[in-house]
Amino acid sequence: MAGGTKRLPRAVREQQMLDAAIEVFSENGFHATSMDSIAARAQISKPMLYLYYGSKDELFAACIHREGLEFVQAMTPAADPSLSPREQLRKALVGFLTFVDQHRSSWMVLYRQAIGQQAFAGQVQSSRDRLIALTASLLEMSTKDPGPEHDFGLMAVALVGAGEAVADRVAGGEVDVHQATELLETLAWRGLRAS
Structure with missing residues (x-):
């Protein structure tokens, strides 16, 4: 332990602590994790x-x-206004799923453990609500005739829910980012064509 306590800048030490915490929380869960x-x-x-x-x-x-x-x-590139709505949705999916693939422990803490902790569920739900609103907006912009019969908010809830379920499979190594992106993009556009 003495070798790990050499003088480091505060910002570096903080990141080191957060990195360790993410790993331990993802392995053990919030309640079973100790500060020790x-x-x-x-x-x-x-x-x-x-x-x-x-x-x-x-x-x-x-x-x-x-x-x-x-x-x-990770999803910021999807906000590029020069992209079509479908390209924006694809970029958002790729950013989302790549983040999950490259930060599996973070995904577990953010979306699987924090949501189960009363004190933190609001933070996660707020983030989820922003993602749903963005998805609804992209779906509406990409629909040729967005009439009142289209409930883009509900469609976005379904797509984000499906995305979270697929992300769990990516985090578990059961499916790769490319396959998951294709599946979710197809699901979104088929749903729009059917409506």
């Missing part, structure tokens, strides 16, 4: 961990905040 196990994984002392993050709740909130920002950043 996170400190050990980060190769720091428990008092140092408490110095940076005063409680397990505070540390978990910091993990959700950081990973949530990275998750949103």
